[in-house]
Amino acid sequence: MTATQTLTAAKPAPGAREVFTLAWPMTLKAIFLHGTVVIDGLLLSSIGEGALAAMGLAAALGGIVLGVIFAFSHAMQIRTAQAFGGADPVFLKSVLASGLTISIGIGVVGASIILLWGGTLIAALAPSPAIAVQAQTYLSIFTIVILGEAIGQCIASFFNGCSRSKLPLYGYLLSVPINVSASIVLIHGYWGFPALGVAGAATGSAIAITVQTIFWSLLLLRTNGHLRHVLGWHRNSFVPTVQGHMRFALPIAATFVSATLAGHVCSLIYVNMSLNSFAAMTLIAPWNMLAGQIAMQWTQATGILVAQLLGKGTPEDVLDRFLSRAWNGAFVAAGIVATIFLVMCLSLDWIYPNLEADTRAILFGFLPILLIIQFPRATNAICGNTLRAAGDTVYVMHIFIWSQWAFRVPATALCILYFDLSAFWILSLFLWEEVIKFPAFHRRLWRGDWKRSNVTA
Structure with missing residues (x-):
């Protein structure tokens, strides 16, 4: 048995308290995570079924890209936990860099596909030209949400893997009120702002996700900024490290x-x-x-x-x-x-x-x-x-x-x-x-x- 294993064996096994401490912020975060489009739907319901149809169509297409990003974020938190448990700064830096590279790549490719071909697909699926125009506008703005989530969900999963699950929750506690207030103002045109309707809901979400991503990025620099100065990669160089991830x-x-x-x-x-x-x-x-x-x-x-x-x-x-x-x-x-x-x-x-x-x-x-x-x-x-x-x-x-x-x-x-x-x-x-x-x-x-x-x- 190694010295590390001897020390580990001397410690009691973690129990339900440790799981609960990690799980309850993740539970609240997951509930907030599913609420962005729900919030937009509730706010748009006041201006008619056409707006809801446009939002629903655009969100369905944008949700495909977000679903892939969220799927890779699940893998990110497990790989982070393995590196965190091993207390290897090179491994931890490698996981963070690889995860961000892959997630941002998915976001960029997905947003590019939406901007290039989303309009054509919406025109084919929308029940009317007016709804197609609104849906395309919503989806174009929603690409900002996609790019923000590509960065933010990776960082949030990194925090979870390092047993700091409260930090992602703080981001949602910040972004959800911003989303609601900004969307209300921009949908209806309060306080001198233009009444943007469907575009206002998308803009409110984009603002909220941007603030949330900046907040998480600053927390990452504060808690793990030292990883920038760690030399080397888990698999000798960057490309094989990303491939392994x-x-x-x-x-x-x-x-x-x-x-x-x-x-x-x-x-x-x-x-x-x-x-x-x-x-x-x-x-x-x-x-x-x-x-x-x-x-x-x-x-x-x-x-x-x-x-x-x-x-x-x-x-x-x-x-x-x-x-x-x-x-x-x-x-x-x-x-x-x-x-x-x-x-x-x-x-x-x-x-x-x-x-x-x-x-x-x-x-x-x-x-x-x-x-x-x-x-x-x-x-x-x-x-x-x-x-x-x-x-x-x-x-x-x-x-x-x-x-x-x-x-x-x-x-x-x-x-x-x-x-x-x-x-x-x-x-x-x-x-x-x-x-x-x-x-x-x-x-x-x-x-x-x-x-x-x-x-x-």
């Missing part, structure tokens, strides 16, 4: 991109359901996204801490104790999410008083699935994030991609287009997907190879 990140990014695409394809198939069933499936989606962040961010925080422990060369018994405690916490988080859905379903008459009774009945009928699915979903996520932290990213990618494209997407098509099943059985496919993933994840984790991974290589 890409090899690690690509399977993780592909996993998240695949999940997004599978979700969009299923949403298109949902259109063939009855109106009440389609409305219920549409309404449950944001609840799943927001409430589910409690358990998902807990499991991501667990993965970050596992990566740090592996970077330190932590003994296997310490890893086992930590993961056992984190796993118990994941069940608690899953229970909290299930409770939120229970309260939601019992309060449907108050939350959605204007919905038809049939739609509310379908939503209430989802309750058994919403209660049960949280627990296999949480334990699968613990396995997935632990295996990613150990570098077993390709295996995790295969589990997700095959369960989505070989099961959920075709099963959704069959159940709706051929068997015409009810919304309850369509939603249950998400539960069956977790059941399918369960043995593949747990068998790999229980094999124990991940505890011996050399993540700093």
Whole structure:
């Protein structure tokens, strides 16, 4: 045993408190992250459906690029945690530089594609020329958001990997009020500013993201500015270092991109359901996204801490104790999410008083699935994030991609287009997907190879 491992073994394993300390700012940040377009939608609703349609069309196209950026940011925080745990300044500098290079490259390419061909695509998809003009204007301004997020999300993930998850949250606490106030003023033309309508909403978001990115950049210089003076690269030179980072990140990014695409394809198939069933499936989606962040961010925080422990060369018994405690916490988080859905379903008459009774009945009928699915979903996520932290990213990618494209997407098509099943059985496919993933994840984790991974290589 090395001297580092001896010191590590003498220390108690981290537990649920450390996971919670890391997870709760990540949870709030994730909720704020999904709120930019939601805020624009709420503010634009006052000026008509045409503005909402233009914003929705533009946001759908811009969201594709943002989705890729966010996918690579997940890989960034795991790789950062491995370097941070190993306390190797060369490795840490290499991860930061590589992550920024890749993320900025994605942002520049995505923004360029939007500026060159976005107008043509919008013209083909928009229901009217007037909406096409508004959508194109929104999307052109939204490229600033894309470029800002390319830098900002990489920095935020770097902070998370270094166990400083409060710093990204501070950025959102700064940017969200700026987004709301600037958008209100520029949409309606208050205080002598021009009334820009849809363009005002995009401009408000661009201002907020610019301020947020500058704020995070200054924090990065303050907390890790010394990395600029560190000599050398993790793989001897810069290009092989970036290539190594890409090899690690690509399977993780592909996993998240695949999940997004599978979700969009299923949403298109949902259109063939009855109106009440389609409305219920549409309404449950944001609840799943927001409430589910409690358990998902807990499991991501667990993965970050596992990566740090592996970077330190932590003994296997310490890893086992930590993961056992984190796993118990994941069940608690899953229970909290299930409770939120229970309260939601019992309060449907108050939350959605204007919905038809049939739609509310379908939503209430989802309750058994919403209660049960949280627990296999949480334990699968613990396995997935632990295996990613150990570098077993390709295996995790295969589990997700095959369960989505070989099961959920075709099963959704069959159940709706051929068997015409009810919304309850369509939603249950998400539960069956977790059941399918369960043995593949747990068998790999229980094999124990991940505890011996050399993540700093």
